[in-house]
Amino acid sequence: MVRLADVFEQVAGSEAPVRFRAYDGSSAGRPDAEITMVVRTPVAVNYLAQAPGALGLARAYVSGHLDLEGDMYTALASMWDMASSDEIPLSQRLKMLRAVGWVKLVNRVPPPPQEMRRTRLLGRGLRRHTKGRDAEAISHHYDVSNAFYEMVLGPSMAYTCAAYPAEDATLEQAQFHKHDLVARKLGLTEGMRLLDVGCGWGGMVMHAAEHYGVRAIGVTLSKQQAEWAQKTIAERGLGELAEVRHLDYRDVPEGNFDAVSSIGLTEHIGKANLPAYFSSLYAKLRPGGRLLNHCITRARDDEPSMNADGVINRYVFPDGELEAPGYLVSRMTDAGFEVRHLENLREHYAKTLTHWCANLDERWDDAVAEVGRGTARVWRLYMAGSRLGFERNVVQLHQILGVKLGERAASGFELRPRFEPDTGG
Template sequence: MTLAKVFEELVGAGAPVELTAYDGSRAGLLDADLRVHVKSPYAMSYLVHSPGALGLARAYVSGHLDVHGDIYTLLHEMTQLMDSMTVQARLRLLAGVIDDPLLRAAVSRRLEPPPQEVRTGRTSWLRHTKRRDARAISHHYDVSNTFYEWVLGPSMAYTCACYPSEDATLEEAQFHKFDLVAKKLGLRPGMRLLDVGCGWGGMVMHAAKHYGVQALGVTLSKQQAEWAQKAIAEAGLTELAEVRHLDYRDVQEGDFDAVSSIGLTEHIGKANLPSYFGFLYGKLKPGGRLLNHCITRPDNTQPSMKKGGFINRYVFPDGELEGPGYLQSQMNDTGFEIRHQENLREHYARTLAEWCRNLDDHWQEAVAEVGEGTARVWRLYMAGCRLGFERNWIQLHQVLGVKLDGDGDARMPLRPDWGA
């Protein structure tokens, strides 16, 4: 049985995908816009030894499997087909492998994962030490500032944008996101802001430039800090804004009027959430506000982290996601009064669609800059995440908390004023 024949039996002859294989076989919809090419029998080795998404990712990242056409559309179509695949169909796939001597020889060899796959260790109690967190952050963020400029666009904002209208551009949506955070925090001239996990300094510069705030940002990525400090100087904001290459736990200053955490909580770890929120609470003046913006799970029925999953192995080592209710409970128990929360998951799906388009527009340059394997990791990761937000596998929540003063006063407006 040819490889293409096995594929056809699994997904049906009318699948909106064309599959070609190294053995010359072909199946699916001929001349389809979406094409999968199995370049080597070693692709099947990855699929057999690491079934599911991880095996497909390894085959694609390693270059043994090629995708032609929009990878998001392919994932969308193939996810539906794979969801309907029966156990009997999967057994037929294995039977097809066993019948082919070349495939049988290939799958008998267990291949090493592609070099882009990170191994941070299996000892869970060592997760989220300062040293290990620094390595995990460096793996993801110290890729190439040039690469990020191509993917993220001029804002260099690597977090969910917030689209003020259907026709808003990515840059307009990122500006609106930073402005929304600033308004929720009630920023005014002369205030002091701490931005933890500040990335390339987008929030820090926005607060300084548009609100006259003294803003300090900290990041574990050396490349981010260097880029941000240069951008701050070029914008003439050095009197108000600063970004340091520093673990947030090592910030010595206190009495901030506001704290923003945009995309950091995913890296903290469930066990460390009480100390994380406690640390941020301690950095605030009475009446100070925290805006926590992070990816969340729809509920708390699944584990915080899929240790063997593609995201954890290739993108966010040691990343952990919690449900919004759990995060709000941890904030509340720390002392914060929760004043507002909202889910922006549709906005993140749109943001990722723009990032995917940017990467495709700069594909050859990106491959030359970071290597094809790393570029493939990003292409797959962003398209998959877009699908995840659309299908409500993951969400994005902003939660606003306030540190009450000694009289129990939140110093908040009677009604939210950031939508005005």
């Protein structure tokens, strides 16, 4: 019988920076490695045989049949090449199967319940990015538990990239600075009207109302987010200016807004729908009004927009699609916007995720009690992997500022606008 440790060495190499231990008593790897991969049951081997690479590892980890001892980020950084490989020779697959007598390719183990497979959506006859399917996909990710999100995100409840004014800034300082950066780019002043699409828990809506005297409407497809936001708006005495609705952005009846912010929504729109998306936001603005589009982007335009069978799409963002910044700029200009400013906050998102990961680890037992071990494991894996992705330039975060030009192409911008506050330096 082939030992699992022997299979591990053939797949990962004898010098792999990860220690390996299995239920059959075998072990391999460097004794001084910071990370240990523990295969607890034959089910983990079955998952890896069915889906070699990142998906199989994710399934085995989320279900608890495989463990990683040590810091998750360090584990993923150490296993970067192993975890991203989707091609393991058939001969090595067969060795995996022979290592555990009962495991056969025909004995397929169903994925963990946390996985949102395409059949769960397609089986209901919902085409991608229809209103019904978008609502279900958003609910899968955001209607987890407000209490859980509070543990991870902290008091700001901002589930988007922060903007760090300094290396030593706290997460709360950075999230405040992000909202203020958006407000400054939009040129918000007292009495203006703001529409925030995909508003989450209403952080931008409340910031604009409280600090700029703006009348702000936010919309989200998550019922839990809308309820939490409306309760918080009332508690902070902002009800005269701020409102969050459980509503699709396509169904907002009002128009003629002075500004529109879209912070973390574009990833859910879908490539085919981007022209209509930007055109609809353009139509919501008065002449001279501005749009700030803040979203995750991919580093290259010649790569696929989405991986429907990937870990992120199956476990975190069903139907998510990322575009390169140049593509987004082109679609904005096609819709009528003049693009005035573009900024990449890639390193800021890596720092944001570092703070979120630390929050989850600090409240791990509470998080497991709130959402269950499987869901908590999804988040630990996803956030550590995302941090690595931003650090290694697999993904980026762009803010793109556009304006709906006024009469005679008036933009309303200063010749050299400054979006950062004057610190007196």
